[in-house]
Amino acid sequence: MQLDEAKSKFIEGWGTLGSAWGVSRTMAQVHALLLVSVGSLSTEDIMEQLQISRGNVNLNVRALMDWGIVRKELRPGERREFFSAEKDIHRVATLILKERRKRELEPIMRVLGEISQVEATPTATPEETAAFTQMIGSIQNFAEFADKAASTLIKADENWFLSTFMKLMRPG
Numbered sequence: 024m025q026l027d028e029a030k031s032k033f034i035e036g037w038g039t040l041g042s043a044w045g046v047s048r049t050m051a052q053v054h055a056l057l058l059v060s061v062g063s064l065s066t067e068d069i070m071e072q073l074q075i076s077r078g079n080v081n082l083n084v085r086a087l088m089d090w091g092i093v094r095k096e097l098r099p100g101e102r103r104e105f106f107s108a109e110k111d112i113h114r115v116a117t118l119i120l121k122e123r124r125k126r127e128l129e130p131i132m133r134v135l136g137e138i139s140q141v142e143a144t145p146t147a148t149p150e151e152t153a154a155f156t157q158m159i160g161s162i163q164n165f166a167e168f169a170d171k172a173a174s175t176l177i178k179a180d181e182n183w184f185l186s187t188f189m190k191l192m193r194p195g
Contacts, residue, residue: 030059034073044119045127049075050083054092057108063096065103091118117177124173128166135163 024032034055041051052073057064064072069080084106087093092115096105109115139159143152 030056033059044123046086047083049073049079050086053080053083054087054108057087057093057106058110060107063105063107065105067103069106090122120173121177124170124177128170128173132163132166132170135159135166139163 034052037055037058038048038052041054042048044051053069056069056072066077066080066084069075069084070077073080084093087108088095088106092109093106094109096107098105109118139156141152141156141159143149147155
């Protein structure tokens with residue numbers, strides 16, 4: 024397989040994976056293109072290589088920057104903006120985990136906390152109230168477990184980075 028064909032297959036596959044993760048296919052494809060590019064790319068480069076509009080590039084690059092997995096690079100004397108992706112895939116996974124936790128897990132945990140204590144209503148039977156409360160409690164327990172697991176993974180990555188950095192900074 025030639026490099027260009029392999030890049031195309033990777034970009035298409037990453038786009039499909041992104042859809043499964045709940046992000047747009049195009050957003051994942053822009054990320055994939057930046058991941059496999061040796062240097063940073065301009066908006067025009069991305070438009071040309073993915074055959075998408077300027078607005079689509081801008082929208083998706085901004086979203087990827089919000090996730091922390093793409094950064095803008097400014098070049099002296101250059102009016103165009105250039106973008107590059109975080110290349111450390113372990114770091115990318117951690118950043119995605121942090122963002123998904125913030126966007127998905129934290130909001131549902133807030134809702135579950137608000138509705139965990141319900142009072143019976145005249146139209147609900149005690150069994151219905153008990154079943155609702157039990158189910159919400161089970162979901163809340165699972166969400167708390169998932170939150171703790173995510174937190175542990177994120178902290179482990181941060182602690183690994185900090186300890187590695189400190190080892191590198193230690194004299195002789």
